[in-house]
Amino acid sequence: MEPRAAADEVVEVATSPPYLVRVGPGALAHVSAACGSASGVALLVDQRVESLHGALLDAQPRLRAAPRLSLEGGEAAKTFGVLERALDFLTDAGLDRQGCVVTFGGGSLGDLGGLAASLYKRGVAVVHAPTTLLAQVDASVGGKTAINLRGGKNLAGTFHQPRAVCADTTLLATLDPDELRSGLGEVVKTAMLAGEATLARLEVLAPALGRRDAAALTELVAACVRHKARVVAQDPLERGLRRSLNLGHTFGHAIESVAGYGRVPHGVAVAVGLSLALRAAESLGLCSDPDYPGRIRALLQALGLCSSLQELRRELGQPLSGGDLLAAMAHDKKGAVGAPELVVPAAPGSVEPGVRATAEQLSSWLA
Amino acid sequence: MEPRAAADEVVEVATSPPYLVRVGPGALAHVSAACGSASGVALLVDQRVESLHGALLDAQPRLRAAPRLSLEGGEAAKTFGVLERALDFLTDAGLDRQGCVVTFGGGSLGDLGGLAASLYKRGVAVVHAPTTLLAQVDASVGGKTAINLRGGKNLAGTFHQPRAVCADTTLLATLDPDELRSGLGEVVKTAMLAGEATLARLEVLAPALGRRDAAALTELVAACVRHKARVVAQDPLERGLRRSLNLGHTFGHAIESVAGYGRVPHGVAVAVGLSLALRAAESLGLCSDPDYPGRIRALLQALGLCSSLQELRRELGQPLSGGDLLAAMAHDKKGAVGAPELVVPAAPGSVEPGVRATAEQLSSWLA
Incomplete structure (x- = not known):
């Protein structure tokens, strides 16, 4: 069987409130719209991803104009030092409680940015634009945020569901093997x-x-997101069923x-x-x-x-x-x-x- | 009119789940019981309060045996550095997700300890034993946690309702004027x-x-807590009515x-x-x-x-x-x-x- 045609697929995560995960080759173009009626937008971007794909953000006027903080991706992002930098950046950006944070990077950047959004003024919206396969199939959906502690990985974090997720599978073409x-x-x-x-x-x-066939990636990412969405909607705080994801x-x-x-x-x-x-x-x-x-x-x-x-x-x-x-x-x-x-x-x-x-x-x- | 007799008053905060605030001269003796069936307990204590009133904690075997981190009170507690220390302490204490953090100090320590509890393993229970009038009438009730950022006070925090609050008015006798x-x-x-x-x-x-008449303090603290409990129960996330508290x-x-x-x-x-x-x-x-x-x-x-x-x-x-x-x-x-x-x-x-x-x-x- 051939993979299905690679149009965007849209999956609803039925948390309260619900949100949409858009998966496919056109997903990134929807980031600005996904911020909805936010009073302001601030971007947290992986510096490597920005150098490769920053132009895709710039094509959207609201994102081109938004304050942007470039961060090193990977586990290096998940420290107290970077969290404090991100929060100071949101303050300097003048984001208010109706503002929206956008993350553009892998799972670590999403974990860090989601945590910063959940803490800033006790919680502002976040839209994730995951750029790695790992983040697209797993980390960007479900609202888990975290940084690492001396004693272990992901030991400090929150549950903070995003406002939307835009998983653009064309970004996977440049992914490190x-x-x-x-x-x-x-x-x-x-x-x-x-x-x-x-x-x-x-x-x-x-x-x-x-x-890295685009249609195959889109089909499989969407299938994974669909499964995760079902589990997260039933158990947003990981009290039972969601533990299966571990x-x-x-x-x-x-x-x-x-x-x-x-x-x-x-x-x-x-x-x-x-x-x-x-x-x-x-x-x-x-x-x-x-x-x-x-x-x-x-x-x-x-x-x-x-x-x-x-x-x-x-x-x-x-x-x-x-x-x-x-x-x-x-x-x-x-x-x-x-x-x-x-x-x-x-x-x-x-x-x-x-x-x-x-x-x-x-x-x-x-x- | 004389103040009413200074027995403990108990106020319910009807959040989901609800919790009790005990106000009065015997409240501190209830901290251990308030931790309920926690798998473990870890204490965050104000070092000045501990030197004055630590014996009151030691009278409860579970608290005497619990790992304890002494911190400087006041705004000095509300920094990223202290938050990281507190989270590392909870890790070293081996607290698991069914554990309970106890804060024993003023509003700043409660804000810091509540935030640490809300982040540790994405959320463990916290019992506040507020030791200042400010914390007893306001900060300890309602679940607001925070630290300060370079750009302002309380700019990073969460909403994390405590499991219980024990506001012992006898502690106010030694309060700094x-x-x-x-x-x-x-x-x-x-x-x-x-x-x-x-x-x-x-x-x-x-x-x-x-x-510092004990009966007068107990009556007024309880009256304030009763008002705050009503407001918080109606608007736990400060979307409307709760703003009046500002x-x-x-x-x-x-x-x-x-x-x-x-x-x-x-x-x-x-x-x-x-x-x-x-x-x-x-x-x-x-x-x-x-x-x-x-x-x-x-x-x-x-x-x-x-x-x-x-x-x-x-x-x-x-x-x-x-x-x-x-x-x-x-x-x-x-x-x-x-x-x-x-x-x-x-x-x-x-x-x-x-x-x-x-x-x-x-x-x-x-x-």
Whole structure:
């Protein structure tokens, strides 16, 4: 099957109030309109993205005229120092409570900008224009904002739903190959949660995604956003169902932390986390579809992702010891201290959330 | 009329979920119970208050055993640096998402601690044990949290309702005289909003408050909390009615900012702000009770507060020029830039919110 024609797709996230996620090759042109009747607009932009695609913003008069703060993207953006800079920038820009912040960059910039918007004058609107695959399929939708603390990733943040998201898939053409892989890790996770139809479609389109086919990217990003929108609308504050989205993340965060933040792209770590979660499922007898683990490992390989912890260790040339990973997992913010909670995949579209494994079990999977 | 007997009073704040504010001489003993079924407790305490009253916390085993971070109180607490320290402390304390932060200190510490609690792991519970009159009558109730930015006071914050508030009026016996005055400024504001009954009671009890009579303090603090609880329950996110609570604050914040943060206690600035708001009401023909301005000025004097900007200038020995105050008002976060929105008092229990004055009018009131 060919990917569907690459017109924009529009997905509603039925939070209160609801908002629209526009996905496709024309999405960026809608950013100014998405700011609605804001009294003023201020832009937080990734400096690399700006040098490549700034002209697309300038084509919209309100955005061309808006005060703009260029920031380094990636984990470097998610610190107290940058948060303070962003908030001082919004003050200097004279933004009032009816103003709107626009973020133009990857997931880290969106996390930082969303947090700044949620704190500035106790909350102003934010429109995300995500520029990486990771941010388009996952980070920009759902309202989670965060910065990192000394003690761990995303430890300080808020829930602050955006006013709109404009995910322009043409921007993915210039994405760094590592960042593309990173996004594909989250695409696999989301397809596993969304169920057989999306997963099968991803298997078919994997080669097209690898060569950044615009129609394939638009179709898959929209499918991922549609799944995430359903989950977020049912559980905006992550009290239950939404925890399923952490599939692969408890392991993934530990890998990122032990390797040193920024060394392993988030979605690459999540992909290995998925393989570890599948191993947990098999080991605990929770996997109800015997073909499932092999199928996902093949998919990860087809997308150029590591399908095991061993493979990542070789690729990085780092030991990532089981003991270090176990210690990092004990600090993951999702569970009670010392007993990380796992989301375990049972079959396409089906997970077992809230599984607690013993230290012995975890050690054997992380060996 | 004598003040009523000083037993604890309990006021419900009907937010979602609702919470209780306990006011009186036995309130502090309820802090541990107020933490409920929290998986862990961590304390943020004002170092001066701790040296005076720490034993009262130690009497509760769960609080005695809890990790404790001592911080400098006042505006010094409301910076990015201290916020980061507080969040690192909560991480080191191993608090998980079911944990509870307890603040023991004045309004600034509560603002900082409430913000830290709202950000830590995207939100954990907080119990406030306010130790100043200002915090007991105002800051601890309603869920506003904040730190200051270079560009202004309280410019970064959240709405995060506490799980409970325990306002122990016996702690007010050791309050610094300036801090007592500061709290009395907010008491006058609240009485003006609450209406004739509370205002008349405040006029009767003014001398008793000045000598820190426990029963009088408990009665007035409870009356103020009762009014604030009604307003907050109707408008938790300050979209309408709650703006009335900013009576005197647009002027007051400008005074604090121009004098230099920490030079004029908040409630002392608010008291002058009330006198300026009354002047605005008279000048704009919005005052419907001709006795009202004189009555409030007499009350401010009876409580040892400045009843005019001129009086404050003399007391401080600072010019606090009209031009500087006007410029500071243009940055107040309550209104659109350049056009500060005033809450103007019309009569006891009645205000005109959202009044916009011209720069000429403002200049003449600030002369």
